[in-house]
Amino acid sequence: MAKAIPSRSENYSEWYNELIKKADLAENSAVRGCMVIKPYGYSIWEKMQRALDDMFKETGHSNAYFPLFIPKSYLSKEASHVEGFAKECAVVTHYRLKNAEDGSGVIVDPEAKLEEELIVRPTSETVIWSTYKNWIQSYRDLPLLINQWANVVRWEMRTRIFLRTAEFLWQEGHTAHATQAEAEAETRQMLDVYARFAEEWMSMPVVRGSKTPNERFAGAEDTLCIEAMMQDGKALQAGTSHFLGQNFAKAFDVQFLNKANQQEFVWGTSWGVSTRLMGALIMAHSDDDGLVLPPKLAPIQVVIVPIYRNEEQLAQLSERILPLVKDLRKAGISVKFDDSDTNKPGWKFAEYELRGVPVRLAMGMRDFENGTVEIARRDLKTKETVPFEGILERIQALLDDIQQSIYQKALAFRQANTFKVDTWDEFKEQIEKGGFILAHWDGTSETEEAIKEETKATIRCIPFDAAAEEGVCVFSGKPSTRRVVFARAY
Amino acid sequence: MAKAIPSRSENYSEWYNELIKKADLAENSAVRGCMVIKPYGYSIWEKMQRALDDMFKETGHSNAYFPLFIPKSYLSKEASHVEGFAKECAVVTHYRLKNAEDGSGVIVDPEAKLEEELIVRPTSETVIWSTYKNWIQSYRDLPLLINQWANVVRWEMRTRIFLRTAEFLWQEGHTAHATQAEAEAETRQMLDVYARFAEEWMSMPVVRGSKTPNERFAGAEDTLCIEAMMQDGKALQAGTSHFLGQNFAKAFDVQFLNKANQQEFVWGTSWGVSTRLMGALIMAHSDDDGLVLPPKLAPIQVVIVPIYRNEEQLAQLSERILPLVKDLRKAGISVKFDDSDTNKPGWKFAEYELRGVPVRLAMGMRDFENGTVEIARRDLKTKETVPFEGILERIQALLDDIQQSIYQKALAFRQANTFKVDTWDEFKEQIEKGGFILAHWDGTSETEEAIKEETKATIRCIPFDAAAEEGVCVFSGKPSTRRVVFARAY
Structure with a gap:
């Protein structure tokens, strides 16, 4: 197999890097610390986004979009916030290039210097709270429950694909409330949403808890988090939800008229998960043969490989398989029928194992004649020959079982460690x-x-x-x- | 009505600005030229994204993500491209802030100067083609059909919400092909996708054609476009699809081994639509009372307003209306049942007209007793009292009719002008x-x-x-x- 990756026991870190590369998930770009998320990796991220977005909407949140740039003075308005982010931010100072007079190429035009430098958002509390000031006048405007899907930049010195990159994709929720209790309840609710997503979609058990003051978000009164265990026994923070108290409301003077007709500062929360979850997903379940994906997040849930020697055999096999493909799609299951003749079945098996396709069917002429099909599950690497009749129901049950089974395996691993x-x-x-x-x-x-x-x-x-x-x-x-x-x- | 907007004939430009503000679509941010897209506006954009994304996937494209930053030297590699974008780009020169020694606040740390300046992407051809160089070796790697949803920045001096902003959201497709003919066919296919989206989803007729050399994209051999007519008779370019020839392949040395075992430069296309479509949507259909939205893109397709004097009446009306709400949702129709008592029915009617809700139902006690309901359509501002029985089918037919009708109206307007x-x-x-x-x-x-x-x-x-x-x-x-x-x- 050309695509072999190092084993986890050999070199866990290299295993992770090579797996990302060989499974076509992502790669480093020419821009220091910034990654390219490749189509296969991005399609997993899209599934994560869709599931999370549905959960945010079910809990009453709406999406919106705020500017990429933050005026330097805004970042400075909340003291611990600027302390936390100033050391690692990308700064825009000019707005034009021009041709160098000596013909040496294109240079920054010194005459196009910004009056005030702009920071590429490392997180958006400041620009959002400066906006909320105009949106909130009375208790009737509260709660304000908004989420944003966006890219952010933190100029990390040591980067690692998905886990720590200069630019990453995330969602950031920013809510405003009339009372402390309501903001605290929101903080906890969104942590629970994250935990539910991690456990039910990613099959990844998490510990829910509070950060110590040392580890809090810069500007928060309290930071809640979910922590997952990777297969090397290290922890990975998979999501955070912050109770901001009235810190940003005070920094940006966001007050509201309460029911008793008095001005009060608003209470805030913010919460986010990022493409870091991709790193967590990979490290939580995958093995030395490649990715192991929970069915709910797998871009391809079922692959079907026909085993044939000639066109006629392929035609016969296709005739039996294609109606199943159609039925699977109708049942909402994503399926790939790989009848290409450029690669041998063994190569295909290894390739789909590497890519973490949860269920693989294979059918040769003997199966065809016997009315059977071989069904293999990626997580346990077991396979059996079963009747073709009733295969749809079997696949559905198997996908559910895999989703549960890898969760239980990860949970047992965490308990044992x-x-x-x-x-x-x-x-x-x-x-x-x-x-x-x-x-x-x-x-x-x-x-x-x-x-x-x-x-x-x-x-x-x-x-x-x-x-x-x-x-x-x-x-x-x-x-x-x-x-x-x-x-x-x- | 507190929310009245200027009429189109009075001041078209002010009508547009005020409508965006009063209908809660978007606003200018404190960052020059950057907008905040508010939840109601963003939910329309989400519907546009979903429809377009489905169409891109149906035509074989996958999404991916490339870096926000472009090294200055990359931008310069394609001569006419840098010429086109150098005059209006945001330049990152530093990666850290620090506290000023004189205590005057936070300043850019002069010691954290980047060796090479980074440009915030105005479009991603350069960073993408520099990546494609590593992805493409043989004809088997082609075609490469990728799309990206992203934010981009062009430092425009005169900005206008949705139509021309320094930062905007868009999608950019970037494809690579083995032959000129295939790349040209892709260029045309994606223009046709845009035209179909404009006409079938936005109900906005468009003229398809080619740009003159003067108006081409910087770096393209040919630019195709769709042009729509706004209600003031001005044109709006609603989408472009570029045939790039081998320009970017040559600039970034992207070659492939063809079937005859010879090295050849790859042929490219790029194509994009942006939040500018929001401006087009507003100006194509809306009137002096507010937004007129095509049902397929309306965040709320049907609003139901009960007219009652006391809780008992509301309870009776609700008992009849709530099953309909459920049935509408089951049929995939988004519906709002506005039974709030903070505003009078007349206020609600005006508010939902302003927001462009295509269909409004109202039911008072007389309707309740007669087994009728009042149904009003936003586009024609007509209403009639009809039997409550069969209302679901009537609503479905009406939504279809409105979608068609506003298209026909816009088409007739364009023909007359x-x-x-x-x-x-x-x-x-x-x-x-x-x-x-x-x-x-x-x-x-x-x-x-x-x-x-x-x-x-x-x-x-x-x-x-x-x-x-x-x-x-x-x-x-x-x-x-x-x-x-x-x-x-x-």
């Missing part, structure tokens, strides 16, 4: 082996930073479902009331 | 009155420019369906073989 740890020596030992560590923490930033410094482990979250439990901090020995999740992370 | 003109005096007189002028042209750029200089009229296109006809140029008196379309344009 989550450890309660109570001593510092044990902590240091376990963190080298990978996985999530449930340990007591004294609640201080100093301890959190010292642990990170010594082990590269961060507090992924304070889980919502952590039981109250008396204990002592694994690092400082000071008292603690519940365990938090530590891990090394992407 | 298209004039064959044979003398220069007549030309100058007619151009002041508006409309399309069909006139002979000698085929030279000099004449085209002289006419533009004197009358502000441009050649919108050389229509595909222009009959061969001997004549003399309306300006120069030189011989001509067919008429072209002149108009003032947006």
Whole structure:
């Protein structure tokens, strides 16, 4: 097989890079840190978008679009926000090129300098809250529930396709509310939407919790997150939902007249997931033979490969298979009938395994005569010969089963790699082996930073479902009331 | 009515601006030339996107995503391309801000200067063809049929919402082919897709034709376009499809091994439509009371307003109306049942007229008792009282009728405002009155420019369906073989 990729145990990082390349998902562009998302990868992203967008709309949100550029002065209006983003932003300073007078080519026209520099949005709180100021006057204008699908830019120094790129695609929800309680409920609701998407669509179990103050979004009062475990035991933050308090309302003077006829500052939230989810999807399920995709997000759910020696055989096989193709499509299942003669069946099998097609059917002349078909599932790599009759129902059931099965597998993996740890020596030992560590923490930033410094482990979250439990901090020995999740992370 | 807008005859331009504002479609942002597309406007754009995207996929195209930034040197590789875009591009020169040492705030960090400036894409031919170089080796890799939905930036000095903005949203198709004939066929196919979308979805008749060399896309060998007539008689270019020849293939050295085992340069096309279509949609159909939307693109297709004096009446009306709401949704018709008591029915009627909801139902107690309902169509502003029984089928038929009817109205308007003109005096007189002028042209750029200089009229296109006809140029008196379309344009 020309397309072999390194195994995960050999080199997890190279496995990831090569898989992205060989499965035609994406590639680095000539522009530093910016990726090209190739058609096959983009079609997975489109399915993610569609599912998320439907969920946002079901929860009452509308899409809108705000400018790519943010005036420098806007970014500065919320103090911790500019602190968080100033160090890694692309700055537009001019609006024209011209031919160099010495004929050396095209140069930036020094006479076309902007009065105020523009930042390419790293996130849109500032430009959106400056707009909300004009949209919100009274409690009748609230809640304002808006989402945007957009590209954003953060000038990361070390980039990695899907996981950390200078430009990435995402959605960012920005909502405004009359009360703190309502904004907090929205923050939590959207985290739950993300968790549901991760678990039901991506088949990827997640831990829901709050970030520590150190790890909060720049400008938020509270950041909620979902954390997933990758197959190398590292954590990946898969989505965040921020309770902004009145910070941006105050920075942009967004007030409303409440029912008691008093001016009040508005309460805000923001929440986002990005093309980073593509990285999570790949690392959560795929194996040494290629992608493993949950059926709900697979661009091709079923591939059918006829095995034939001549045109006549192909004609016979096609006659039986084509009505099935039609029925599958009618049932909303995406199917590819690969009858091309440029590649052999074995090559095709390997190729569709690499691309993560969940179900593969193969039919040769013996199957044809016996009224059977071979059906293989990508996740378990098992296959069996079954009657052709009733195959549609079997495929439907199998797709459902695969969706569940890879979720259960990932969940079992996470459970097997989550450890309660109570001593510092044990902590240091376990963190080298990978996985999530449930340990007591004294609640201080100093301890959190010292642990990170010594082990590269961060507090992924304070889980919502952590039981109250008396204990002592694994690092400082000071008292603690519940365990938090530590891990090394992407 | 608080929301009244100026009439078209009074001030067409103000009518357009106020309509966009009052119907909550979009607004200017604080960033010069960049717009905010508000939820109602964006939901129309989403419907356009969905319909176009389906048509692109039906014709074999896939979506992908390419970087926002283009290295300055890339833009320069195709000579006429850089000539066309250098004068109006946003240039990123730095990648970091920092706190000023004098405490005056946040400034651009002079130490974070990029080695090579990056251009925010005004269009993506250069970055895409530099990528295609790696994707195309053999004829087996062709055709490559890719589309991208993206934001682009052109630093226009005079901007106007939807029609001409510094940042806008669009799709750009970029295809690569083995032969000239195939690339030319693709160019024409995509123009026909645009024409079909304009006519069948936007109910907007268009003239299909070729641009003159003067009006071609920078870097194209041929530009095809669709041109629509707005209600003030001006033309609006609603979509373009470019045959790029081998220009970008040569600029980026994209060659392939053909079946005869020889290296050849690839043939290319590109094609795009943008949020400009929103401007076209508004100006093609709307009237002095607000938007008129074709049902296929209307975010709300049917609004139902109950007319009641008390809760008991509302309960009775709701009991009859809610099953209809459910049936309409089941039939794929978007419906709003506006039973809010904050506004009176008259206010609601005006509001939904302003927003262009194609069909309005109203039911009061008399209707309730008589088993009737009032049905009104937005486009003709007619209404009638009809039996409630069978209302679903009536609504479906009415939506179809409106879709057709506003197309026919726009077509009749264009026909009534298209004039064959044979003398220069007549030309100058007619151009002041508006409309399309069909006139002979000698085929030279000099004449085209002289006419533009004197009358502000441009050649919108050389229509595909222009009959061969001997004549003399309306300006120069030189011989001509067919008429072209002149108009003032947006």
